[in-house]
Amino acid sequence: MQRLLTLLLLVLTAGPAWTDPAADREAMQTFYEKRFPSIPVESHADGAYAMDAAKRAQWQEMEEFPPYEFTVDEGETLFSTPFADGADYTDCFAGAGAVKHTYPRFEGGEVVTLEMAVNQCRQAHGEAALAWDSEELMALVAYMAYASRDEVIDIDVPAEAKAAYERGKQYYFSRRGQLNFSCSHCHMQISGMQLRAEVLSASVGHVTHWPTYRFKWQEVGPLHRRFVECNEQVGAEGLPYQSQSYRELEYFLTVMSGGLPINGPASRK
Amino acid sequence: MKTLIFIVLVSLAQVALADAAAVIKEAEALNAKARSMENAWTPTAKLIAEAKAAQVEGDEVRASETGERARMLAEASIRQAELERERWKTRQLVN
Numbered sequence: 480m481q482r483l484l485t486l487l488l489l490v491l492t493a494g495p496a497w498t499d500p501a502a503d504r505e506a507m508q509t510f511y512e513k514r515f516p517s518i519p520v521e522s523h524a525d526g527a528y529a530m531d532a533a534k535r536a537q538w539q540e541m542e543e544f545p546p547y548e549f550t551v552d553e554g555e556t557l558f559s560t561p562f563a564d565g566a567d568y569t570d571c572f573a574g575a576g577a578v579k580h581t582y583p584r585f586e587g588g589e590v591v592t593l594e595m596a597v598n599q600c601r602q603a604h605g606e607a608a609l610a611w612d613s614e615e616l617m618a619l620v621a622y623m624a625y626a627s628r629d630e631v632i633d634i635d636v637p638a639e640a641k642a643a644y645e646r647g648k649q650y651y652f653s654r655r656g657q658l659n660f661s662c663s664h665c666h667m668q669i670s671g672m673q674l675r676a677e678v679l680s681a682s683v684g685h686v687t688h689w690p691t692y693r694f695k696w697q698e699v700g701p702l703h704r705r706f707v708e709c710n711e712q713v714g715a716e717g718l719p720y721q722s723q724s725y726r727e728l729e730y731f732l733t734v735m736s737g738g739l740p741i742n743g744p745a746s747r748k
Numbered sequence: 749m750k751t752l753i754f755i756v757l758v759s760l761a762q763v764a765l766a767d768a769a770a771v772i773k774e775a776e777a778l779n780a781k782a783r784s785m786e787n788a789w790t791p792t793a794k795l796i797a798e799a800k801a802a803q804v805e806g807d808e809v810r811a812s813e814t815g816e817r818a819r820m821l822a823e824a825s826i827r828q829a830e831l832e833r834e835r836w837k838t839r840q841l842v843n
Binding site for chain 2: 503506507510648649652653654655656657659661663711714715716718724
């Protein structure tokens with residue numbers, strides 16, 4: 480009887496030592512379904528424009544003449560330009576670069592983003608790595624995102640990647656900065672509400688449309704640049720682009736967006 | 749008597765100088781620790797820079813006060829990181 484009581488106590492007090500990514504995704508997507516019953520989960524790929532009809536109409540008009548078009552064209556040219564050794568990006572990426580929906584992935588003991596994979600490809604062929612926010616790298620990944628449009632995000636979390644996934648999840652739910660906010664405070668707890676003139680988007684869909692042309696940047700930029708902005712908006716210092724923590728956060732967010740289509744590059748205010 | 753007053757004033761100025769320098773140094777060390785925990789706050793570095801500028805201008809009181817504010821912020825950012833090691837779990841969703 481004493482053993483049974485001990486076992487019962489252990490079961491009742493033990494928290495989930497490890498949560499299943501698929502269960503996390505289901506919980507998060509269900510959260511947004513309940514919070515925004517009139518918005519299909521897939522529509523959150525359009526960010527805040529899924530929640531505000533007037534802003535959506537303006538954005539759709541802007542997308543008729545997409546400001547990232549030249550960047551995509553440049554990326555397409557770069558993608559098929561041979562390296563010094565005669566190879567090109569098609570030697571590293573199948574499907575003419577339509578692979579955005581399969582990144583980030585866990586390889587070689589770490590989370591590898593698409594930007595990293597592009598640089599790994601270059602280095603494997605004797606080329607120098609590109610700066611993480613360089614025009615050339617942004618053009619390449621913008622083209623690859625464009626080539627991947629409508630492909631559905633399907634990121635696997637193998638057993639050896641679970642620690643990295645958990646750290647990304649921890650980053651997402653941890654308070655930081657002088658304002659003491661976590662990502663989840665803005666993008667779950669008060670999502671759909673306004674901060675000044677801006678509507679706070681849902682986290683499901685946060686990764687589908689990158690790289691993105693932001694009018695405040697006046698150029699196409701990477702997701703990690705947006706992470707830095709988010710950090711700074713709550714009074715926290717941002718981290719370097721492609722730092723381990725940002726890559727793991729991207730991994731977590733991409734798993735949460737599983738089942739959503741790639742719709743990048745996109746334009747945002 | 750004049751000499752004594754002069755010595756006392758010089759000594760007090762030296763104490764203030766040492767205090768400002770010490771508090772700025774401590775704020776910098778704590779902020780470096782917060783940064784190593786990936787949890788530094790943006791106002792801390794700005795306040796440290798302001799405190800150093802005040803010191804260069806010879807305004808030891810402002811340097812000391814601003815340095816102290818930076819030190820407290822750096823300390824709070826470290827405390828936040830330590831608390832969040834476990835508290836984040838209370839925010840995750842459970843289906």
